[in-house]
Amino acid sequence: xxxxxxxxxxxxxxxxxxxxxxxxxxxxxxxxxxxxxxxxxxxxxxxxxxxxxxxxxxxxxxxxxxxxxxxxxxxxxxxxxxxxxxxxxxxxxxxxxxxxxxxxxxxxxxxxxxxxxxxxxxxxxxxxxxxxxxxxxxxxxxxxxxxxxxxxxxxxxxxxxxxxxxxxxxxxxxxxxxxxxxxxxxxxxxxxxxxxxxxxxxxxxxxxxxxxxxxxxxxxxxxxxxxxxxxxxxxxxxxxxxxxxxxxxxxxxxxxxxxxxxxxxxxxxxxxxxxxxxxxxxxxxxxxxxxxxxxxxxxxxxxxxxxxxxxxxxxxxxx
Amino acid sequence: xxxxxxxxxxxxxxxxxxxxxxxxxxxxxxxxxxxxxxxxxxxxxxxxxxxxxxxxxxxxxxxxxxxxxxxxxxxxxxxxxxxxxxxxxxxxxxxxxxxxxxxxxxxxxxxxxxxxxxxxxxxxxxxxxxxxxxxxxxxxxxxxxxxxxxxxxxxxxxxxxxxxxxxxxxxxxxxxxxxxxxxxxxxxxxxxxxxxxxxxxxxxxxxxxxxxxxxxxxxxxxxxxxxxxxxxxxxxxxxxxxxxxxxxxxxxxxxxxxxxxxxxxxxxxxxxxxxxxxxxxxxxxxxxxxxxxxxxxxxxxxxxxxxxxxxxxxxxxxxxxx
Numbered sequence: 001x002x003x004x005x006x007x008x009x010x011x012x013x014x015x016x017x018x019x020x021x022x023x024x025x026x027x028x029x030x031x032x033x034x035x036x037x038x039x040x041x042x043x044x045x046x047x048x049x050x051x052x053x054x055x056x057x058x059x060x061x062x063x064x065x066x067x068x069x070x071x072x073x074x075x076x077x078x079x080x081x082x083x084x085x086x087x088x089x090x091x092x093x094x095x096x097x098x099x100x101x102x103x104x105x106x107x108x109x110x111x112x113x114x115x116x117x118x119x120x121x122x123x124x125x126x127x128x129x130x131x132x133x134x135x136x137x138x139x140x141x142x143x144x145x146x147x148x149x150x151x152x153x154x155x156x157x158x159x160x161x162x163x164x165x166x167x168x169x170x171x172x173x174x175x176x177x178x179x180x181x182x183x184x185x186x187x188x189x190x191x192x193x194x195x196x197x198x199x200x201x202x203x204x205x206x207x208x209x210x211x212x213x214x215x216x217x218x219x220x221x222x223x224x225x226x227x228x229x230x231x232x233x234x235x236x237x238x239x240x241x242x243x244x245x246x247x248x249x250x251x252x253x254x255x256x257x258x259x260x261x262x263x264x265x266x267x268x269x270x271x272x273x274x275x276x277x278x279x280x281x282x283x284x285x286x287x288x289x290x291x292x293x294x295x296x297x298x299x300x301x302x303x304x305x306x307x308x309x310x311x312x313x314x315x316x317x318x319x
Numbered sequence: 320x321x322x323x324x325x326x327x328x329x330x331x332x333x334x335x336x337x338x339x340x341x342x343x344x345x346x347x348x349x350x351x352x353x354x355x356x357x358x359x360x361x362x363x364x365x366x367x368x369x370x371x372x373x374x375x376x377x378x379x380x381x382x383x384x385x386x387x388x389x390x391x392x393x394x395x396x397x398x399x400x401x402x403x404x405x406x407x408x409x410x411x412x413x414x415x416x417x418x419x420x421x422x423x424x425x426x427x428x429x430x431x432x433x434x435x436x437x438x439x440x441x442x443x444x445x446x447x448x449x450x451x452x453x454x455x456x457x458x459x460x461x462x463x464x465x466x467x468x469x470x471x472x473x474x475x476x477x478x479x480x481x482x483x484x485x486x487x488x489x490x491x492x493x494x495x496x497x498x499x500x501x502x503x504x505x506x507x508x509x510x511x512x513x514x515x516x517x518x519x520x521x522x523x524x525x526x527x528x529x530x531x532x533x534x535x536x537x538x539x540x541x542x543x544x545x546x547x548x549x550x551x552x553x554x555x556x557x558x559x560x561x562x563x564x565x566x567x568x569x570x571x572x573x574x575x576x577x578x579x580x581x582x583x584x585x586x587x588x589x590x591x592x593x594x595x596x597x598x599x600x601x602x603x604x605x606x607x608x609x610x611x612x613x614x615x616x617x618x619x620x621x622x623x624x625x626x627x628x629x630x631x632x633x634x635x636x637x638x639x640x641x
Contacts, residue, residue, distance in 0.1 A: 026542075027543075031440075034435055034439065037435060038448045041432075041448065041452060042451050042452075044511070045451050045452060045454060045511070045515070046451060046454070047477065048466040048469070048470055048477070049454070049466070051477070052466065066474060066475040067475070068475075110359060113355050113356075113359075114356050114359050116355070117352045117355050117356040120349075120352060122349075123356075124345055124346060124349060125352075125353065125356065125360075129356055129357075129360050132360055132364070132368075133363060136367040136368075138568070138621075138622055139371075139618055139621075140367075140618060141367070141370030141371045141373060141618075142373075142374075142597065142615065142617070142618065143594070143597050143598060143602070143610070143614060144373065144601045144602075144607050144610050144611045144614060145371065145372070145373025145374065145611065145614075146370050146373075147601075148370070148373055149365075149369065149373070164366075165366055167362070168362070168363060198349070198355065199351050199355060202355070227457075227458075227459030227460075227461075228459075229461055230575075246461050249461050249462070250461045253465045253468070253580070254580070283469075286465060290465060293462060294457075294458050294459075294462055297457045297458075298454060298457060301453065301454075301457050305449070305453070308453075308519055309519055309523045
């Protein structure tokens with residue numbers, strides 16, 4: 001968010017100066033209430049996450065005794081060593097990184113390229129193609145037909161099922177196209193006079209100028225790809241080497257959650273014998289994977305914050 | 320076209336020329352643009368439009384090992400089965416209820432938070448609160464449901480600990496094992512995850528309100544609350560309506576991940592949504608026709624509601640999406 005948006009009432013303090021006692025007190029009461037409220041919000045948002053970090057650095061068997069809040073009681077890095085020592089988390093981490101990188105690069109390149117063509121007002125197929133893409137925002141064939149399509153295309157149990165079905169999103173397309181339309185037309189004209197073809201104009205002129213909007217879109221796409229688990233669950237669940245970090249986490253959580261909902265099931269079920277030897281428990285392993293799965297994105301997003309509103313511009317969806 | 324031909328045969332040639340906005344020369348000149356866009360259009364036709372053909376399964380007694388011509392056509396039997404099936408009625412109730420709860424809670428909390436954030440004068444503090452409030456949006460539902468389950472657990476869950484310390488309850492509650500809490504938990508999880516993120520758009524709308532309106536209101540003696548009521552809220556009405564239209568269209572899509580991940584055998588009657596139903600009947604049990612019928616029902620209702628909401632917004636003279 002931009003600083004200048006923040007205070008639409010620059011003289012807010014002045015108006016109460018000659019009022020009665022309550023009038024003078026009101027801004028103070030409101031500010032106090034507001035500050036307390038925001039502090040509560042911050043605590044409620046951060047606590048579960050800090051707690052997870054604390055658990056991930058605490059000795060597994062000790063965590064079961066309870067009472068871990070914001071700081072580990074018996075410090076250890078054993079949980080992290082355990083998850084990276086077991087090959088399957090390591091592989092899943094690699095697959096997650098690969099799918100996120102490839103998806104983001106492909107999405108950004110293809111969507112911007114298409115957006116550029118749809119921003120050319122004299123392009124003969126502009127209207128048709130725009131309508132074809134915009135309509136995809138309003139319907140979805142559904143799980144079963146999509147599953148059969150993936151199966152017919154022989155994408156089942158391949159890495160490419162993570163990338164190919166979601167290379168372009170209509171929403172991002174419209175956002176980028178709207179952004180390109182705000183760029184000065186003269187840039188394109190002068191490039192044309194210099195003899196550049198449309199692809200060259202797109203790649204050399206338009207693409208570099210789209211950085212602000214692409215920063216946000218890239219973040220959205222990357223977050224979506226990194227957090228996705230359903231495709232791994234539906235399309236590749238029979239191939240362990242294609243599993244993603246989120247899917248591994250999902251399997252682990254569903255095994256520990258059942259023991260939460262149903263106290264008769266003892267803690268510690270669901271993990272391999274290897275981990276019992278290493279004194280780690282499903283709960284501490286889960287905490288460690290949660291941290292590994294969330295930290296990469298949490299490190300990036302604060303720096304892109306000022307661009308968020310560009311990517312969320314709903315007004316631009318109107319066609 | 321044929322009608323035009325018989326009625327005014329003379330007018331036809333110029334009219335036709337006008338309709339044809341492009342020529343072969345243009346196509347040749349724009350071949351790079353065409354190469355850059357048409358393959359991607361074919362791609363989206365394959366991945367978004369072609370699967371709709373699979374909807375025919377809902378009108379068949381689909382068997383995977385038979386070819387299309389050999390399938391047995393059953394008309395609306397699958398739909399009839401759906402709407403007489405207690406299971407599906409319950410699933411529909413859950414989907415609509417949770418969609419509605421999420422919609423109302425999501426809008427109200429985000430607008431209130433945006434109004435409160437807007438009142439913070441200290442720029443740095445506001446920035447910090449905003450950044451932290453965006454954090455859960457970037458976590459996957461897997462992580463969020465893991466956090467929710469941990470927070471609500473009876474051994475050492477923070478919610479039970481706090482409620483016991485405050486003497487609101489005397490012994491820990493098995494939150495995730497009782498159906499009556501489930502909808503509320505799903506709603507609260509959504510709020511926790513998205514409330515900060517959803518304020519972005521409202522704060523942008525508030526920022527675009529003309530400051531002169533606030534000054535005028537102040538001169539008229541309006542206090543903080545009057546200004547919120549008569550300047551800020553009307554100022555963001557357009558944005559709210561657009562977002563509402565979008566959300567209403569997606570009300571039936573409110574439920575898969577959370578319900579699937581948080582649900583368990585004990586609360587299945589309250590947790591199962593249409594998407595879970597489709598997954599269960601379709602991929603797990605192989606009843607593709609029934610599952611597809613459920614999916615079609617969901618899509619058709621979504622589009623209908625979107626169009627209705629859009630029409631209502633038009634009547635009210637608000638900005639529209641379509």
